[in-house]
Amino acid sequence: MVELLQYAKRRAGALRGDHATETTHGASAGTHLQLWLLVFAVVFPIAVALIVSTKETGVVTSLGDLVPGSYAVENYREALVDYRFGRFMWNSLAMSLVIVVGKLIVSVFAAMAIVYYRVPYKDLVFLFILFTLLLPVPVRFIPLFQLMNDLGWSNTILAITVPYIASATTVFILRQHFLSIPTSIVETAKIDGVGPLRFMLFVLLPMSKGVLVGVSIIMFVYAWNQYLWPLIIIDSEANQVAQVGLQLLQGDVQGGQLSWSLVMAGSTLTLLPPLLLMIVFRKPLLETFSIQQK
Amino acid sequence: MTTVTLQNLRKEFGDVVAVKGIDLEIEDGEFLVIVGPSGCGKSTTLRLLAGLEATTGGRIEMDERDVTGVEPKDRNVAMVFQNYALYPHMTGRRNITFGMKSSGDFTDEEIERRVEDAAETLDIVDLLDRKPEAMSGGERQRVALGRAIVRDPDAFLMDEPLSNLDAKLRIQMRAELARLHSALETTTVYVTHDQTEAMTLGERVVVMNDGQIMQVDEPQALYDFPANRFVAEFIGDPAMNMIPVDIEDGRAVHDAFTLPLPSVDEPASTDRNGAGDAPLGDTQRAVLGIRPEDFHLPDARSDDGLPRIDAEVNVREPLGDSLLLHCSIGATSCNIQAAPRTAVRAGETVSVTYDPARLHLFDAETGDAFYHSESHHSTDEQVLSRASK
Amino acid sequence: MSTREIFDSRIESGLLLLPTLLVSVVFLYYPTALAVRTSFFDSSFGQADEFVGLKNYVTLLTDSGYHSSLLLSVVFALVVVVGVIAVSLYLTFLIHEVDTGQGVYLISVIWPYALPPAVGALVFLFIAHPTLGVLTGPIEALGVDVDWFNDGPQAFVVVALAAIWKQIGYNVIFMIAAMNNIPDTLTETAELDGVGGIRRLVSVYVPIMTPTLFFLVIINTIYAFFSTFAFVDLLTSGGPSNATNILIFDLYQEGFSFFNFGVASAKSVVLFLVVGVLMFVQFRVTDEYSYYGA
Numbered sequence: 001m002v003e004l005l006q007y008a009k010r011r012a013g014a015l016r017g018d019h020a021t022e023t024t025h026g027a028s029a030g031t032h033l034q035l036w037l038l039v040f041a042v043v044f045p046i047a048v049a050l051i052v053s054t055k056e057t058g059v060v061t062s063l064g065d066l067v068p069g070s071y072a073v074e075n076y077r078e079a080l081v082d083y084r085f086g087r088f089m090w091n092s093l094a095m096s097l098v099i100v101v102g103k104l105i106v107s108v109f110a111a112m113a114i115v116y117y118r119v120p121y122k123d124l125v126f127l128f129i130l131f132t133l134l135l136p137v138p139v140r141f142i143p144l145f146q147l148m149n150d151l152g153w154s155n156t157i158l159a160i161t162v163p164y165i166a167s168a169t170t171v172f173i174l175r176q177h178f179l180s181i182p183t184s185i186v187e188t189a190k191i192d193g194v195g196p197l198r199f200m201l202f203v204l205l206p207m208s209k210g211v212l213v214g215v216s217i218i219m220f221v222y223a224w225n226q227y228l229w230p231l232i233i234i235d236s237e238a239n240q241v242a243q244v245g246l247q248l249l250q251g252d253v254q255g256g257q258l259s260w261s262l263v264m265a266g267s268t269l270t271l272l273p274p275l276l277l278m279i280v281f282r283k284p285l286l287e288t289f290s291i292q293q294k
Numbered sequence: 295m296t297t298v299t300l301q302n303l304r305k306e307f308g309d310v311v312a313v314k315g316i317d318l319e320i321e322d323g324e325f326l327v328i329v330g331p332s333g334c335g336k337s338t339t340l341r342l343l344a345g346l347e348a349t350t351g352g353r354i355e356m357d358e359r360d361v362t363g364v365e366p367k368d369r370n371v372a373m374v375f376q377n378y379a380l381y382p383h384m385t386g387r388r389n390i391t392f393g394m395k396s397s398g399d400f401t402d403e404e405i406e407r408r409v410e411d412a413a414e415t416l417d418i419v420d421l422l423d424r425k426p427e428a429m430s431g432g433e434r435q436r437v438a439l440g441r442a443i444v445r446d447p448d449a450f451l452m453d454e455p456l457s458n459l460d461a462k463l464r465i466q467m468r469a470e471l472a473r474l475h476s477a478l479e480t481t482t483v484y485v486t487h488d489q490t491e492a493m494t495l496g497e498r499v500v501v502m503n504d505g506q507i508m509q510v511d512e513p514q515a516l517y518d519f520p521a522n523r524f525v526a527e528f529i530g531d532p533a534m535n536m537i538p539v540d541i542e543d544g545r546a547v548h549d550a551f552t553l554p555l556p557s558v559d560e561p562a563s564t565d566r567n568g569a570g571d572a573p574l575g576d577t578q579r580a581v582l583g584i585r586p587e588d589f590h591l592p593d594a595r596s597d598d599g600l601p602r603i604d605a606e607v608n609v610r611e612p613l614g615d616s617l618l619l620h621c622s623i624g625a626t627s628c629n630i631q632a633a634p635r636t637a638v639r640a641g642e643t644v645s646v647t648y649d650p651a652r653l654h655l656f657d658a659e660t661g662d663a664f665y666h667s668e669s670h671h672s673t674d675e676q677v678l679s680r681a682s683k
Numbered sequence: 684m685s686t687r688e689i690f691d692s693r694i695e696s697g698l699l700l701l702p703t704l705l706v707s708v709v710f711l712y713y714p715t716a717l718a719v720r721t722s723f724f725d726s727s728f729g730q731a732d733e734f735v736g737l738k739n740y741v742t743l744l745t746d747s748g749y750h751s752s753l754l755l756s757v758v759f760a761l762v763v764v765v766g767v768i769a770v771s772l773y774l775t776f777l778i779h780e781v782d783t784g785q786g787v788y789l790i791s792v793i794w795p796y797a798l799p800p801a802v803g804a805l806v807f808l809f810i811a812h813p814t815l816g817v818l819t820g821p822i823e824a825l826g827v828d829v830d831w832f833n834d835g836p837q838a839f840v841v842v843a844l845a846a847i848w849k850q851i852g853y854n855v856i857f858m859i860a861a862m863n864n865i866p867d868t869l870t871e872t873a874e875l876d877g878v879g880g881i882r883r884l885v886s887v888y889v890p891i892m893t894p895t896l897f898f899l900v901i902i903n904t905i906y907a908f909f910s911t912f913a914f915v916d917l918l919t920s921g922g923p924s925n926a927t928n929i930l931i932f933d934l935y936q937e938g939f940s941f942f943n944f945g946v947a948s949a950k951s952v953v954l955f956l957v958v959g960v961l962m963f964v965q966f967r968v969t970d971e972y973s974y975y976g977a
Contacts, residue, residue: 028781035777038770039791042851045806046798048817052809062820106702113699118688122696129703132711134962138909138931139955142938142947143717144710166706183685184379187346188441190689192393193367199689202392206383225799227913228931232939243801243913250805250917260809267802274797279790290860346686 046271049264058260071261079265083258087238088245089269091157092224095241096273098161099223100216103170107215111174112200116186126175133168137229148233159233160241164223169292170215176291177211178204214288217281221274242270296357296448296481297322298343304351305338312338314505315352320449323479325472327496329486331528335505336485337453343483344373344451356448367397372442376454378434380426380441387422390441397445408444415477416440432463439471443478450482456491468494489529493517501525518668523661526583526654532618535628537582538658546582546655550624551603556650556667580664583654586618586631589646591638602645605630610640619644715955721948728942739949748925749933749950756929759843760907766847767903768896771854776884778855779862789859796852800913807845808918831919835926838919842927845918846911854899861895862888894969901965908957930954 048066052058053076055069080086113119114126137144144163145154153159181204189199205212227243234240237248249266252258278285298320305313313335320326328336341347343354345366354362361369380389390409394400400408413419418436426434435455442450455471456464472495475482486492492499493513501508501516501524508528509521520526526534539546545554592602605621605628612618612634619630619638630646638644655665690696722739724732743749778788795803810817811829819829831837865888873883889896912931915921921928921936928936934954938947 031777031780032784035774035781035788038774038777039788042792042795042848045803045810045848048810049802049806058809059815060817063817066817106706109699110703113696115687116690117696117699118686118691119693119696125700125704129707132707134955134958135711135715136905136909136958138912138934139951139958140711140714140718142944142951143714143721145938146944147710147714147717162706163710166703166711171703179687181687182377182379183687184375184377185381186687186689187344187685188373188375188379188393189396190346191344191366191371191373192396193365194393194396196690196692196695198396203381207381209383221797225801227799227801227916228935231916232935243799246799246801246805247917250808260815263805264809267805270799271797271802274799275794278794278797282790282793286856286860289856341685 049267049271052261053265053268055261056259058262058264060260069261075261075265076269079262079269083245083249083262083266084237085242085245085266085269088240088242089273091239092242092270093273094157095160095226095230096220096223098157099164100219102161102165103167103219104212104216106165107167107170107174108200108205108212110171111178112196112204114171114175115178116196116199126171129166129171130168132166141229141232144229145232154233155236155239157239160226160230163229164226167219170219173211173215173218173288173291174208177208180291181207210284211288211291213281213284214286214291217277217285218288220277224274242266246270298449298481298483299355299358300339300343300352301355302352303339303342303349303354305335305342305347306350311505313342316502316505316507318500318507318510320481320483323481325475325482325484325495325497326500327484327486327492327498328500328502329489329492329496329528330502330508332487334502336487336500336502339502340373340451340453340483340485343449344371345369346373370445370448371451372445372447372449373451373453374435374438374442374455376457378426378431378438378458380434380438382426385423385425386418386429386437386440389426389437390422390444393441394445405444408446409440412440412444415443415474431459432467435459435467439474443474443480448481450480450484452482452484454486455484457486457488464491471495489531493529501528503528519663519666520583520654521663523581523583523656523663526656526663530585532586532629532631534583534585534654535626536656537584537623537626537628539580539582541578541580541655546580546653548582548624548626550626551601553601553603553648553653554650555653555655555665579658581656581658581661583656583663584628584648585652586629587616588649588652589628589630590648591630591632591636592645592647598647600647600650602647604643605646606643607638607640610638718948718951718955721944722952724945724948726944726948728944732945735945739945742946743949743953751925752928752930752933755839755925755927756908756931759839759846759911759927759929760904762843763846763850763907763911764900764903766843767850767854768899770847771851771858771899772884772889772896774851775855775858775862776881776888778859789855793852793855795849796856798849798852800849800910801917803845803849804914804917807841807848807914811841833923835923838923838926842911842914842918845914846907849914850903850906854903857895857899858892861892865891897968898965901961904961905958908954930957 048060051066051068052060054072055075056071060066080089110129114122148154148159151158153162185203185207189203194203225243226241227247230241231244231247234244240248246263246266249258249263253260253263298318300316300318300320302315302317303313304311304315316335316339328339330336338347342349345361345364349362352362353360356369381392384392387409390412391405394405394408409422413422416436416439418433418440421429421433421437426437429437435458438455456467459467468491471484484491484495493516496513498510499513499516500510503524509516509525511519511521516525516529520529520534523536527536537548539548541547541555544557545552589605603623605619605623607619607621608627609620610617611620615634617632617634617636617638619632621628621630621644632638651668653665653667654663656663721732723734723736725735725738726732774792778785778792781788809815811819811831813819813829813832816829822829829837831841869887869891870883873879873887878887908929909931911929912935915927915929915932916935919927921932930950931954934947934950937943937950
């Protein structure tokens with residue numbers, strides 16, 4: 001308590017600029033300056049993309065050219081319509097939502113079974129699920145490609161969603177969260193004879209809102225940013241996702257048929273959904289990350 | 295209207311035996327407190343009663359119905375937890391009704407009526423529309439009690455329900471629980487580690503240690519006639535002094551003193567405590583138990599013909615209502631409770647006497663009590679005469 | 684002693700686990716097993732598989748191109764991990780030090796978590812483009828001839844920078860949580876002892892944050908090996924002269940440019956071993972720390 005008071009006093013002193021704390025004050029200004037520079041470096045590339053996406057040609061050879069142009073509406077329209085980015089974005093959105101919703105339901109089920117059921121071999125099952133962390137797409141995409149062809153799923157949304165539905169990470173995070181719900185609450189439910197469905201819908205899920213939002217954002221960002229697998233398994237443009245759509249734009253711009261301002265418009269569009277979700281839901285997202293590490 | 299019987303109840307967790315075969319009869323409408331240090335098996339016993347743990351051996355009967363393997367929900371008991379166990383996302387009302395609605399045994403009107411009754415009884419009408427986060431600890435525990443009583447269970451099981459409250463609120467809630475029990479008269483089993491709670495709330499108190507029952511008795515009897523060293527030291531604060539002595543010809547002999555042991559008309563306490571009736575004539579090693587408040591400084595009692603014991607004061611602790619002296623009697627440390635403003639200094643040697651009616655002897659090996667200097671019979675008179683003063 | 688296992692129906696728990704287990708088996712375990720099997724066969728499009736024993740592995744052992752790709756991946760991972768950890772740690776420290784604007788600083792450096800690698804790659808391609816890039820002019824003014832389309836080491840640096848940039852967000856998220864968990868009293872003790880600035884970071888905070896930093900080293904290593912595919916694909920396509928041909932890109936080309944499924948599968952198995960070892964090390968070290976109660 002005393003420490004807290006002293007701390008508060010010292011901080012207040014620093015704000016008033018008391019001479020005793022001048023050094024800290026000075027260091028703090030330096031800290032802000034360094035932060036400004038680093039933040040600038042981190043934001044700069046994307047700021048350039050944003051500015052260029054509003055220009056006519058996207059020829060920006062010097063820093064002096066970095067002023068917004070007046071072709072924003074035209075460029076974004078062209079990217080969305082003429083270069084089918086609207087279609088790609090929609091495909092990405094559909095893929096991501098199916099993955100998020102599917103993963104969420106399936107993982108809540110699995111975590112519920114692992115935490116709240118007294119059944120044999122449960123730990124073994126959990127290990128079996130955790131072990132899939134060792135099997136990322138690059139380890140198995142060749143046979144997976146053949147499997148999708150055999151199933152006739154190539155080029156469909158099934159191919160880019162179903163293999164992602166099982167998630168060790170999501171099950172793990174949910175399990176950790178469920179384990180943090182006090183046992184006495186669970187036991188109260190048992191004494192009251194609350195059945196599994198009622199327990200899940202009226203106790204478990206309402207008590208997990210933050211984590212459910214957090215893992216949903218993690219899953220969405222992960223799904224939306226998938227590049228390698230859609231590149232391999234989707235080869236019709238109509239079914240393509242935004243990430244690979246960017247690759248198509250890149251081919252065109254390198255070939256000189258396309259202006260960079262359109263590529264930057266496409267990039268900005270592709271960045272927006274995960275970025276906005278992250279900014280809006282940063283609080284539950286950060287809380288969920290702190291569970292993940294445990 | 296429920297009696298609960300435990301027969302040879304056992305619970306093992308792997309290699310650890312938490313409850314070592316206990317027998318206990320809980321009477322209809324009784325407020326029974328189980329008290330003991332942490333890890334003594336008291337909570338496990340309660341959880342076995344609730345059905346939250348499966349028994350390893352033995353039987354649990356409620357009203358002569360064997361409920362040993364019965365699901366918790368079919369035992370018709372309600373449990374109150376230390377951390378209240380309220381659903382954080384539900385209002386007080388919904389917390390109270392959620393379990394009832396789950397069971398499907400009650401109509402909506404019935405539930406509504408009972409909630410109103412319970413809210414009135416517990417004075418929580420204002421809390422019904424609030425969520426737990428907007429309630430204080432005491433309010434939360436009241437709502438948790440409300441949830442327990444609306445179901446009109448056969449038994450309340452309470453697991454340290456007051457331990458999360460601050461000292462003042464705890465005393466207040468203690469009185470309220472007592473009031474609630476006298477109003478409802480529902481069989482209640484209450485687990486606590488706090489001996490004051492046990493003594494003040496329990497109609498009978500079970501003292502447990504190491505998975506076994508040490509003694510079951512009314513609070514005052516536990517205090518006056520502890521069946522063994524464990525109970526003697528656990529009940530009472532500051533704890534009873536334990537002084538190693540030799541018994542010779544009806545006297546307790548210590549390096550620093552010799553005191554006569556009044557003969558007892560009833561042989562020592564076999565009736566209630568099951569302690570052995572070893573004859574006091576033989577020479578044997580024993581432990582003499584005297585509570586700190588049963589010592590007196592000489593001016594407190596004038597010439598009473600009792601031997602004086604020299605005690606060297608090491609530390610004095612003024613407690614306000616009394617003065618606690620940490621002393622050495624010979625090589626033995628002892629606590630002596632004196633009148634609050636007694637002029638005694640550390641380093642001084644005082645001459646003390648004792649209450650001859652409050653001596654206890656415990657077997658040096660087993661720790662079982664084999665002698666109390668006063669029989670139960672005479673205690674009652676003593677209580678009366680003290681009360682009249 | 685208290686328990687959360689309040690239900691005991693085996694059928695219910697089985698049904699709850701079924702979707703996760705089914706997807707895990709069909710789309711994760713089975714393809715992995717298939718990859719192991721194919722690695723012992725001569726296999727490519729439109730021809731019957733022929734069992735060749737260890738021939739594909741012998742090919743890898745003797746292929747100097749693969750060896751340099753392996754070495755390159757290790758160096759690349761090292762550069763990315765060290766770069767990301769160093770930059771993120773310093774950023775986190777600065778944010779931890781300032782009194783005001785923490786929230787804004789935090790969001791402006793963790794946003795790259797949401798950045799799609801494909802977008803990051805295109806933006807980097809644009810700002811560092813040898814002829815058109817905004818940054819090319821200023822850098823050439825320093826006396827460097829920007830020519831990473833032809834210069835291997837330069838290409839390596841560009842890909843590494845892009846990869847580091849994208850991963851800063853994720854790292855700061857975990858580091859700020861760990862740093863905020865350090866008790867204020869410790870910071871104040873350090874200040875009273877005159878341990879300030881960078882020295883406080885290095886000799887007080889870093890040792891306490893070791894478990895988190897270790898976790899991030901592993902995660903970043905896996906990231907550098909597997910999730911940087913889009914950067915390589917869009918920025919350099921593994922070139923020039925294989926200077927950025929890390930294992931994952933090499934594997935992709937083996938499978939989907941040359942259609943040597945047998946050899947590609949053998950390469951998948953090697954990657955699987957890499958993840959396996961990393962995960963194993965992580966579990967071992969995490970265990971060790973938990974003994975110290977960290």
